[in-house]
Amino acid sequence: MKKLLGLAFLFCGLIGFNAQAQDEAVEEITDEEIAKFAAMEDSVMAFYEQKNVELISMIKENEVIDGAGRYNDIKGAWEDEAKLAEIEITDEEKVAYEAILEFMGSLSTEVRELKIGLIKNDDVLGIATYNKVNKAMKANPEVKEKVDSLMAELKEKRTPAEEESTSDES
Known part of the structure; x- marks a missing residue:
């Protein structure tokens, strides 16, 4: 009887281990998925940075508020x-400041909508891939490090081009 009970526990343990191994195999993240995830996040960050430049310009160049100092006072x-x-x-000045606040409020909505749109777009990333990589990043620091590293590379690649286009406008 003890042998049968021991065998039953061993069998259950093997089934549990096998199910866990299958879960891990299903959750394996490819370099392509990591690259897609990083590219999506970088696109969102680039959009946010562009909108932030617009916001700063809106504040600095506002004829009614007359610059950042007065803006900070208000x-x-x-x-x-x-x-x-x-x-x-x-x-x-109240009307101008309210317009700036409205722009700031719409900024978070625009960024969120862009990110959701990119995540839902299977050609860009796809919901399943987003969830898979996001879950893996939380569970495995190495995956997070890979994503962060790729995002840093992508930002580095786009930043010089943005600086050139900004300096060309001046």
Whole structure:
């Protein structure tokens, strides 16, 4: 009887190990999947950086608010009527600041929608691949390191081109 019970535990253990091995085999991440994931993340980051440049430009070049200094004054006083009166904010400055806030609010929505669109697009990444790589990154630091390394390479490749196009406009 003890031998039968021991054999049953051994058998159950082997089944459990076999199921775990199958799960790991299914979750194996290819270099192509990692590259697609990193490219998607880099595309989102590039879009965010571009929009952030637009935001900074919107603040610095705003004729009503007259630059970053005044913007910071308004930002610090916003939603406090006494402070707004103290800095003598004009109605035009309120409208301009609200436009900047609206742009900032739409920025997070645009970035999220872009990322979701890229994830859902099977030609770019696909939901299954996103979930698979994302899960692997959380479980395995080596996978996260690979993704981070590829993203750094992609950023390095695109940054000089962006700087050239920015300096050409000046």
